[in-house]
């Protein structure tokens with residue numbers, strides 16, 4: 001477990017960490033998020049005893065890291081993969097670390113194997129790529145078989161295969177009951193990898209929550225396609241939900257970004273097209289502007305194709321009401337903001353979200 005309590009850290013006039021408190025629990029992968037300069041690396045350096053805070057404390061399994069006699073057995077950390085002696089081989093580097101921490105030298109071969117560097121163990125680190133150096137840094141962190149692991153931006157420099165590898169490694173380490181903290185700028189990767197997230201901005205805590213709760217907090221709506229949408233809309237409204245027609249505009253906003261665009265959604269945003277929509281849909285609805293749609297009123301058939309955007313009720317509740325009414329559902333998709341969007345919203349200085357486009361929905365069922 002890592003406990004950060006009332007931590008404050010200054011560099012001259014810069015308040016890098018401001019009365020920060022959070023706990024990183026065992027058995028979970030915890031993501032540490034924050035914009036540039038938020039104080040993530042500073043917090044990690046204080047945890048490692050590399051900086052002395054102005055106030056507060058950071059404890060690893062109840063002890064200050066600096067007070068541990070053989071610290072690598074308690075916590076393994078990777079802060080800067082480049083900070084290694086380039087003239088040494090990977091095996092010699094890990095051997096030095098093992099000897100200075102009283103770690104059995106057989107662990108060196110074991111961790112080299114674990115991170116996929118066994119074949120290059122006797123090459124000089126100076127010739128390693130950034131990705132290989134990241135793997136070596138992870139091997140060093142694992143050397144003492146510690147119960148607590150902390151990585152600063154471990155995904156930097158890794159190719160997609162490397163990112164998948166580290167994601168699986170972190171998940172397996174947490175599944176073994178270890179405490180795993182990683183900072184990252186790659187929100188999408190954190191969304192897939194982390195169970196819990198600590199978000200900071202300007203050195204202060206912004207959110208300390210499960211990834212699931214974060215997704216629920218930023219849940220936009222549930223997309224519903226049903227056989228009798230008008231009737232279902234009325235029932236849902238009668239039970240307190242807000243129901244709007246899904247238009248081409250809302251569907252486009254909710255669609256996943258094109259490949260390569262940062263910000264993969266946390267939950268699926270749109271279902272595969274039905275044979276009808278794939279074939280071009282109802283010409284009386286498709287291609288019309290929102291104003292035209294609301295002026296004309298949406299046809300039952302148009303609504304069943306494009307669907308309903310439902311807020312204020314979860315998918316299970318909607319499904320239950322539809323079942324009771326005997327209305328067949330063709331689609332029921334909860335749609336969340338991507339973690340990227342959630343992160344931007346959380347860390348934005350102003351609560352006002354001025355840049356967000358006006359809602360392109362039309363009320364239904366009244």
Ligand SMILES: Nc1ncnc2c1ncn2[C@@H]1O[C@H](COP(=O)(O)OP(=O)(O)OP(=O)(O)O)[C@@H](O)[C@H]1O
Pocket residue numbers: 011014015016034035036037038039040041042043
């Ligand atoms: N050694 C230092 N001397 C002076 N200021 C520093 C030092 N280290 C960090 N800072 C300042 O402290 C603040 C927090 O920096 P820190 O590196 O901890 O943020 P971060 O969240 O890790 O950022 P990034 O994601 O860009 O690495 C920043 O304003 C930074 O400029």
